[in-house]
Amino acid sequence: MCAALTLPGATISATHDGKICRVEGRIAGRVGFQLWLPDAWNGRYYQIGTGGFAGQIFPDSLAWDAAKGNAVAMSDAGHRGNPMDAGWAKGDRQAVIDYGYQSIKTTSDAARILIRRYYGRVAHHRYFAGCSNGGRQALMAAMRWPQDWEGIVAGSPAALWTRQHASFAALQQQVERSLPIDPAKVQRAALATCPKGTVANDVALDPERCHYRPADPLVRAIVAAGYAPTSTGDWGKWIVNPDRAAPSQRRFAEGGYRYLLRNNPGWQVARVLSG
Structure with a gap:
C-alpha cells in the first residue's frame, strides 16, 4: 500500500520501514516535500514550517512528530538550497510565490490526498506550526486558508518580511x-x-x-x-x-x-x- 501511493501532478516515491510510510516527492516539478505516515496514526496531521530562505527538509523534525503518532509533512518551499541563500529567487517569480505562500497550500493539499489514500480517511484535526520564517508561514496559512486548519502555532514570526x-x-x-x-x-x-x-x-x-x-x-x-x-x-x-x-x-x-x-x-x- 505504501509503495503504491501516487499523487496527480507529482513525482513521488514511498517506502515503509516497518512503522512509518515515508513519502518523498516533488509537485509540478517545483515544490519538494516529505510526508511521514505512521502506522499507529492518531488521526492528526501536522505541517511544519521552514526557516530562513528554506530549501531544506529536516527528517529529525518529521521523526519527532511521527513518533507521537502524527502524520506530518514539511516542504522545501519550492526550491532546494541553503536556508541562508536566496540565489534561487533570481529571475524566478514563481519560486518567490512558492516561497512566500503557495507551497504551504500545495503541500497541505498533497498531504490531504495521500492521507486519505493511505488510511482510507482524512485527518480529524490539522495543524500548522513554525518558527521565524516558519512562523511567517503560519500567519500566511491562517490568513489565506483558515478553513484548512484546526490550530496554528506561529512562533517568533518573521512578519512584515x-x-x-x-x-x-x-x-x-x-x-x-x-x-x-x-x-x-x-x-x-x-x-x-x-x-x-x-x-x-x-x-x-x-x-x-x-x-x-x-x-x-x-x-x-x-x-x-x-x-x-x-x-x-x-x-x-x-x-x-x-x-x-x-x-x-x-x-x-x-x-x-x-x-x-x-x-x-x-x-x-x-x-x-x-x-
Whole structure:
C-alpha cells in the first residue's frame, strides 16, 4: 500500500520501514516535500514550517512528530538550497510565490490526498506550526486558508518580511561603520545590572528588572532593534560576525535585497539604502 501511493501532478516515491510510510516527492516539478505516515496514526496531521530562505527538509523534525503518532509533512518551499541563500529567487517569480505562500497550500493539499489514500480517511484535526520564517508561514496559512486548519502555532514570526530585511540591513550598516565590539563583554556588563539571584547559567531570569544602559552607540542600536543585552551570546554569530560566509544577519539581509527585493546580485549592506 505504501509503495503504491501516487499523487496527480507529482513525482513521488514511498517506502515503509516497518512503522512509518515515508513519502518523498516533488509537485509540478517545483515544490519538494516529505510526508511521514505512521502506522499507529492518531488521526492528526501536522505541517511544519521552514526557516530562513528554506530549501531544506529536516527528517529529525518529521521523526519527532511521527513518533507521537502524527502524520506530518514539511516542504522545501519550492526550491532546494541553503536556508541562508536566496540565489534561487533570481529571475524566478514563481519560486518567490512558492516561497512566500503557495507551497504551504500545495503541500497541505498533497498531504490531504495521500492521507486519505493511505488510511482510507482524512485527518480529524490539522495543524500548522513554525518558527521565524516558519512562523511567517503560519500567519500566511491562517490568513489565506483558515478553513484548512484546526490550530496554528506561529512562533517568533518573521512578519512584515520586507521591513525585516530593511531593519537587518540598516543595523548591519551601523555594524560596518563601527568599531568591533566584544559580545561576551557586553553580556557580562548587562548581567551585572540584574538584581542578585535573578541570573542563572548566564541568563537573566527576569530581564525587565535588569537596568543595562550601554554607552556604545552600536550596542544601543542593537538593543533598540530588539536584541536583549542579557542574551548577547548570539551577537557574535548573528549580528557582529566578521565572517561574510557564515550564517549571519548581514548575509541574510544581502540575500534578501539581492534576489527578493531588488534584482541586484551585487547589493551590499555597506551601501546607503535608497528608496
